[in-house]
Amino acid sequence: MLLLEQITLPKIKNKIYLNNTFGKIKIKNVDIISKEIRIWITSSQMYKYVCFNNNIIMHFYFDNNNINNFDIINNTFNIINMIYELFSQKITKKIYIKYIFFCSDFKKYISIKKNEKIKFENVNTGYTIIDDKPIKYIVIFRKEEMIKVAIHELIHAFEFDKNFSSLSCQRYFDKIKNANYPFEAFTEYWAEMIYIKILSLIYNKDIQTIINDFLEHNKKMSDIICYKFNMNNYGELEKINQESGTYFYFIVKYIYMKYNIFKEDIDNNKCNIINKNISEYLIKEIPDNISSDNDKINFTMIPYKYDVMTF
DSSP states (O other): OOOGGGOOOOOOOOOOEEOOOBSOOOOOOOTTSOHHHHHHHHHSOBEEEEEEOSSEEEEEEEOGGGOOOHHHHHHHHHHHHHHHHHHHTTOSSOOEEEEEEEOOOOOOEEEOSTTOOOOGGGTOOEEEEOSSSSEEEEEEOOSTTHHHHHHHHHHHHTTGGGGGTTOTTHHHHTTSSSTTHHHHHHHHHHHHHHHHHHHHHHHTOOHHHHHHHHHHHHHHHHHHHHHHTTOSSTTOGGGOOOSOTHHHHHHHHHHHHHTTTTHHHHHTTOOOOOSOOOHHHHHHOOOOOOOOSSSEEEOOSSOGGGOOOOO
């Protein structure tokens, strides 16, 4: 999709406009947005900031506790605009993006108790509306992982995930509910690799050092999933019977990253991912024992220390 070497760290001051304050905002009753976040969005006194260029418009909504976050707005816009320009080189048609950021402080938590159900609202942060219209809408409703999720959803908006339809490993997943997650896992994997490159520029760190930190974190999160669903290895994905495919692709994405399954394709700037069978990697991956003094844990795709909002 794009070479990581093309990514730079832009520092441009954008024009940021403050619109009128809002007492109530209407939002569709989307299942993946939890009830408490919907209440926060529709009942809080909000401040709306707008930042845009010819291709992207971003609406940021903050409550009274988070106003004047100009660094967050500026950095988010600059990073996403850079990725947008790189993505645009890969397609012929013009795509326009409208982001809506509800910058809430709500974090994703899951219970580590066995057999306790987990829903979309425990793990999701955003979604993309894909249709035939030239403007693609992306909605993000947490500050947590905001920039990384914005990259993930941009991949969906450009419909690059359709290029993953030749994943041969799909055969391994056909028997499992929510079996589209190998493609979602690749979308997340690619978004994280882009984000890791950005982090390496922010912190002036070697990419592999940051990848290792991501792997350590994602191993822990994946082991929690295995513990909850009595999985003896990562290949027993059919034991996960939940509403959200996130648990499936969380584990699969970890395998993609750990074993560099798509490294050759990324290095060669390819979109079509073929002849990749990951079942052997999943089966041999054994979860570690889980111990925690807490009943629930903050469940994130990226290590907490790398959830960058300002720099």
